[in-house]
Amino acid sequence: MGNDLFLRACLRQPTPRTPVWMMRQAGRYLPAYRELREKFDFLRLCKTPELASRVTLQPVETVGVDAAIIFSDILVLPEAMGMELVVDESGGGPRFPAPLRSAQDIARLIQPDPAVHLNFVMEALRITRRELNGSVPLIGFSGSPFTLAAYMVEGGRSASFRFIKEILYSCPSLAHALLGKLSTAVSAYLNAQIEAGAQAVQIFDTWGGVLTGDAFREFSLRYIGQAVGGIRARGAPIIVFCKDCGHSIDALAGTGCQVVGLDWTADIGRARKLVGDRVALQGNLDLAILYSAPGRIREEVKNILEKFGKGEGHIFNLGHGIHPDTPVEHAREFIRAVHEESVRYH
Amino acid sequence: MGNDLFLRACLRQPTPRTPVWMMRQAGRYLPAYRELREKFDFLRLCKTPELASRVTLQPVETVGVDAAIIFSDILVLPEAMGMELVVDESGGGPRFPAPLRSAQDIARLIQPDPAVHLNFVMEALRITRRELNGSVPLIGFSGSPFTLAAYMVEGGRSASFRFIKEILYSCPSLAHALLGKLSTAVSAYLNAQIEAGAQAVQIFDTWGGVLTGDAFREFSLRYIGQAVGGIRARGAPIIVFCKDCGHSIDALAGTGCQVVGLDWTADIGRARKLVGDRVALQGNLDLAILYSAPGRIREEVKNILEKFGKGEGHIFNLGHGIHPDTPVEHAREFIRAVHEESVRYH
Numbered sequence: 001m002g003n004d005l006f007l008r009a010c011l012r013q014p015t016p017r018t019p020v021w022m023m024r025q026a027g028r029y030l031p032a033y034r035e036l037r038e039k040f041d042f043l044r045l046c047k048t049p050e051l052a053s054r055v056t057l058q059p060v061e062t063v064g065v066d067a068a069i070i071f072s073d074i075l076v077l078p079e080a081m082g083m084e085l086v087v088d089e090s091g092g093g094p095r096f097p098a099p100l101r102s103a104q105d106i107a108r109l110i111q112p113d114p115a116v117h118l119n120f121v122m123e124a125l126r127i128t129r130r131e132l133n134g135s136v137p138l139i140g141f142s143g144s145p146f147t148l149a150a151y152m153v154e155g156g157r158s159a160s161f162r163f164i165k166e167i168l169y170s171c172p173s174l175a176h177a178l179l180g181k182l183s184t185a186v187s188a189y190l191n192a193q194i195e196a197g198a199q200a201v202q203i204f205d206t207w208g209g210v211l212t213g214d215a216f217r218e219f220s221l222r223y224i225g226q227a228v229g230g231i232r233a234r235g236a237p238i239i240v241f242c243k244d245c246g247h248s249i250d251a252l253a254g255t256g257c258q259v260v261g262l263d264w265t266a267d268i269g270r271a272r273k274l275v276g277d278r279v280a281l282q283g284n285l286d287l288a289i290l291y292s293a294p295g296r297i298r299e300e301v302k303n304i305l306e307k308f309g310k311g312e313g314h315i316f317n318l319g320h321g322i323h324p325d326t327p328v329e330h331a332r333e334f335i336r337a338v339h340e341e342s343v344r345y346h
Numbered sequence: 347m348g349n350d351l352f353l354r355a356c357l358r359q360p361t362p363r364t365p366v367w368m369m370r371q372a373g374r375y376l377p378a379y380r381e382l383r384e385k386f387d388f389l390r391l392c393k394t395p396e397l398a399s400r401v402t403l404q405p406v407e408t409v410g411v412d413a414a415i416i417f418s419d420i421l422v423l424p425e426a427m428g429m430e431l432v433v434d435e436s437g438g439g440p441r442f443p444a445p446l447r448s449a450q451d452i453a454r455l456i457q458p459d460p461a462v463h464l465n466f467v468m469e470a471l472r473i474t475r476r477e478l479n480g481s482v483p484l485i486g487f488s489g490s491p492f493t494l495a496a497y498m499v500e501g502g503r504s505a506s507f508r509f510i511k512e513i514l515y516s517c518p519s520l521a522h523a524l525l526g527k528l529s530t531a532v533s534a535y536l537n538a539q540i541e542a543g544a545q546a547v548q549i550f551d552t553w554g555g556v557l558t559g560d561a562f563r564e565f566s567l568r569y570i571g572q573a574v575g576g577i578r579a580r581g582a583p584i585i586v587f588c589k590d591c592g593h594s595i596d597a598l599a600g601t602g603c604q605v606v607g608l609d610w611t612a613d614i615g616r617a618r619k620l621v622g623d624r625v626a627l628q629g630n631l632d633l634a635i636l637y638s639a640p641g642r643i644r645e646e647v648k649n650i651l652e653k654f655g656k657g658e659g660h661i662f663n664l665g666h667g668i669h670p671d672t673p674v675e676h677a678r679e680f681i682r683a684v685h686e687e688s689v690r691y692h
Binding site for chain 2: 160161162165166169170209210211212213214215244246247264265266267286287288289291292293296300303323325
């Protein structure tokens with residue numbers, strides 16, 4: 001492999017510099033992506049392996065990241081479980097017009113066979129591995145069981161999370177039935193992705209942070225642990241990223257994953273002291289820094305490198321997915337700054 | 347005074363039970379409020395002292411809370427500083443059509459005289475104190491300097507906080523100029539509210555939690571401290587509530603306030619250990635529990651009382667403002683449950 005820094009850092013092995021990639025790096029801030037989106041709608045891109053692969057490769061070529069992450073959407077898994085998924089192209093993102101609201105709705109969900117129902121993802125991974133030809137590693141991903149459940153029950157984004165929380169608080173056994181089904185599906189999906197060529201996988205828990213600490217442990221962390229348990233045997237590094245979960249960094253390090261992803265509100269130096277040599281850490285630039293001038297971006301990169309300190313086990317990333325209106329030249333400067341400034345820490 | 351439990355709890359003095367009120371308790375979940383809103387628009391309610399006072403009293407009469415909080419909006423202060431404020435009545439909330447984007451915009455802001463420019467708030471406080479006639483204490487409030495700055499620079503709610511963060515990161519001196527002006531204005535505003543009858547005041551930092559820890563300390567915490575410093579001499583208890591700031595509970599306890607408000611993601615037992623006897627704590631029921639059946643609401647109230655434990659210095663509240671679609675009977679059950687279940691902890 002040409003550049004395996006990312007995989008080595010996941011395992012806390014020595015690297016000459018810190019590897020870096022960006023959540024949502026294949027996306028709207030890239031002119032080449034916007035061009036493709038003028039011809040094809042979002043789900044068409046996700047579901048056409050050649051197109052998904054092209055989009056996946058764009059940031060590797062344009063921005064110089066140290067890893068590719070397959071272009072897809074976390075909601076294709078619930079779709080494969082039997083839910084209708086629509087994307088409002090005028091903005092608003094993907095949604096489920098018939099959200100889960102009853103025990104029957106949940107009972108009807110199937111366990112998809114990823115090789116059949118999600119073959120477009122597997123095929124995109126196979127094509128991309130071929131195209132990358134060992135230049136950088138390829139990452140697969142899934143939503144966490146709780147984050148998927150939140151979308152499936154709310155029907156889309158929510159401010160109050162009224163319906164999913166109503167189930168958690170008032171019918172916990174129903175919540176556990178749904179989350180159990182989802183952790184099985186997430187494991188099978190990620191195993192299939194690894195089989196198809198993903199060299200590491202990331203579990204995104206976008207919404208676990210809206211829960212109380214107790215509810216987070218019972219309804220999110222626990223099922224992340226189950227999903228991780230179901231894929232560990234594959235040996236591919238597993239990254240767990242939970243937004244707004246600074247209260248549980250220690251617990252996340254105990255799920256069996258190799259890497260814990262941090263959002264920008266966490267202090268990566270303090271997090272490192274907390275997790276010790278149990279896991280590597282990924283993160284955690286405030287995305288909003290990428291609106292600033294290149295010199296300011298570099299300064300903040302240095303700040304985070306200094307907080308993490310010398311030694312192995314840091315994968316640089318943003319604290320969440322890159323904003324669509326980020327200037328691409330600023331993203332490039334971010335990657336360049338990490339490449340140049342991190343050498344002295346190794 | 348008939349019921350001074352709230353004020354006593356702010357000072358960690360003995361009370362026979364835990365007092366309780368709800369953030370945004372005067373609002374849309376109340377049928378009597380919705381009736382008034384059919385006749386008057388939102389800003390009209392805020393700016394007509396008799397109407398604002400009527401709305402303030404509604405939850406005291408209907409739900410049985412242990413404190414009233416004056417009905418108003420944090421954005422009337424920036425309006426008084428010279429910004430045009432509009433409220434889109436079809437939803438979307440208040441916004442500034444001409445947000446602050448330059449040094450000139452910031453230089454143009456005036457220091458309002460609350461007795462003149464915000465007299466409608468002072469008059470509403472005076473009327474409400476008279477109407478309450480000592481039955482329960484009356485709380486005044488303001489946004490924190492950073493939260494006000496975020497609204498003033500973004501123009502309204504934001505997902506990325508692009509513009510305010512651009513100023514923080516790229517022109518910190520400009521940010522400090524704005525925040526300095528705002529902390530002076532916040533102090534003057536709260537002093538005037540105390541003068542007009544507010545017996546305690548709360549500073550709402552709704553958006554400090556979107557910052558990195560370093561930026562939170564530099565741009566939010568510091569100016570909360572300045573604002574608190576400017577009103578302490580009045581002797582009225584000061585509550586500081588920061589959403590998503592679980593990382594800084596200890597620091598918030600050091601700002602000079604008497605009470606730190608917690609959102610529902612914080613563990614109130616752990617927070618109590620952290621702050622010791624420096625401050626009282628306010629919070630922190632997950633608002634979403636109020637969609638559940640009465641028995642479940644009571645169970646969660648008991649859970650939080652148990653976490654806080656025996657002794658003084660707890661003001662029960664929600665972890666954020668009550669959702670407009672909360673059943674009023676559930677809000678009532680919440681208050682009742684706190685009243686009944688808390689006796690054994692005192």
